[in-house]
Amino acid sequence: NAGVMQNPRHLVRRRGQEARLRCSPMKGHSHVYWYRQLPEEGLKFMVYLQKENIIDESGMPKERFSAEFPKEGPSILRIQQVVRGDSAAYFCASSPPLGKNGYTFGSGTRLTVV
Amino acid sequence: LAKTTQPISMDSYEGQEVNITCSHNNIATNDYITWYQQFPSQGPRFIIQGYKTKVTNEVASLFIPADRKSSTLSLPRVSLSDTAVYYCLVGGANRKLIWGLGTSLAVNP
Numbered sequence: 565n566a567g568v569m570q571n572p573r574h575l576v577r578r579r580g581q582e583a584r585l586r587c588s589p590m591k592g593h594s595h596v597y598w599y600r601q602l603p604e605e606g607l608k609f610m611v612y613l614q615k616e617n618i619i620d621e622s623g624m625p626k627e628r629f630s631a632e633f634p635k636e637g638p639s640i641l642r643i644q645q646v647v648r649g650d651s652a653a654y655f656c657a658s659s660p661p662l663g664k665n666g667y668t669f670g671s672g673t674r675l676t677v678v
Numbered sequence: 679l680a681k682t683t684q685p686i687s688m689d690s691y692e693g694q695e696v697n698i699t700c701s702h703n704n705i706a707t708n709d710y711i712t713w714y715q716q717f718p719s720q721g722p723r724f725i726i727q728g729y730k731t732k733v734t735n736e737v738a739s740l741f742i743p744a745d746r747k748s749s750t751l752s753l754p755r756v757s758l759s760d761t762a763v764y765y766c767l768v769g770g771a772n773r774k775l776i777w778g779l780g781t782s783l784a785v786n787p
Contacts, residue, residue: 568721597774606765606777607722620774655721666712667775669721 568593568658569638570670577646577677585641585673589658595619596639597657597667598631607655613639646677682766687782696753698781700766703747709768711742711749716763716780725764726751761785 569588577583589596595614599607609623613633624631628646633639643650653674657667683701690696702711710729714722726733728740728749739752753760763780 599777604779606779608777609774612774623774653719657721666714666724666727668724669714672719672721674719 568656568668568670570654570656570673572673573671575673575675577675579647579677580645583643583646583650583675583677585643585654585656585675586638587641587656587658587670588638589656590668593658593660593668595659595661596633597659598639598641599655599657601653601655601672610641610654643675646675648677651675651677681776682768682778684764684766684778684781686779687784689784689786690756691786692757693755696756696760696783696785698751698753698764698766698783699748700751701748702766702768705746705768706770708770710770711740711746712767712769712775713738713740713751714765714767716765722765756783756785758785758787 568590571586575583587596597612598610600610601607611624611631612620613631615633616635628644630642653672655669655672657669659667710727712727713725715725716722726735726738726740728742730742733740741750761784763782765777765780767775769775
């Protein structure tokens with residue numbers, strides 16, 4: 565019974581390249597959330613998606629960032645033309661439709677922009 | 679969205695009971711209170727969730743007074759492996775959560 569799977573665990577990109585972060589939710593979970601965490605800080609909400617729908621993207625930067633959760637396959641967080649300030653840990657969480665019992669988080673992707 | 683306030687850090691010793699209190703003065707009627715634990719380089723892990731009164735599971739208890747403006751996470755007989763950051767969050771189902779800095783708990787031998 566796999567939990568939330570994120571890959572890659574570590575990603576190094578040069579400034580200007582694209583970063584693609586993947587998240588496969590737990591079986592039976594149809595809601596996905598992306599969070600970003602800087603060192604010594606709490607998690608910052610980015611986006612909340614259901615299958616083929618973006619429900620709340622109020623935490624997403626207006627430019628260069630996009631997210632999708634297609635009908636088939638994992639959710640993807642895409643960062644175009646990365647800059648050093650994008651270096652952070654990106655966590656994905658999933659929940660079942662009612663989401664009452666908290667969210668299950670993945671182990672995160674650590675993005676380093678050099 | 680309800681914000682929370684909790685101590686930045688706490689120290690304890692192995693075998694002691696640890697109580698971490700969180701304030702959430704503007705909690706909404708349909709908000710739940712959820713606590714997470716996070717170790718370095720790992721994603722947060724769900725500990726316990728409650729709406730009112732007391733909730734207990736195999737790892738912790740959660741005490742919520744009648745006005746729900748605060749909550750206390752109780753960890754019985756902590757061990758070194760309980761050293762982590764503990765986050766208190768309030769929110770409803772399928773809504774974004776606002777994360778603070780959490781409480782960094784250090785358990786000493």
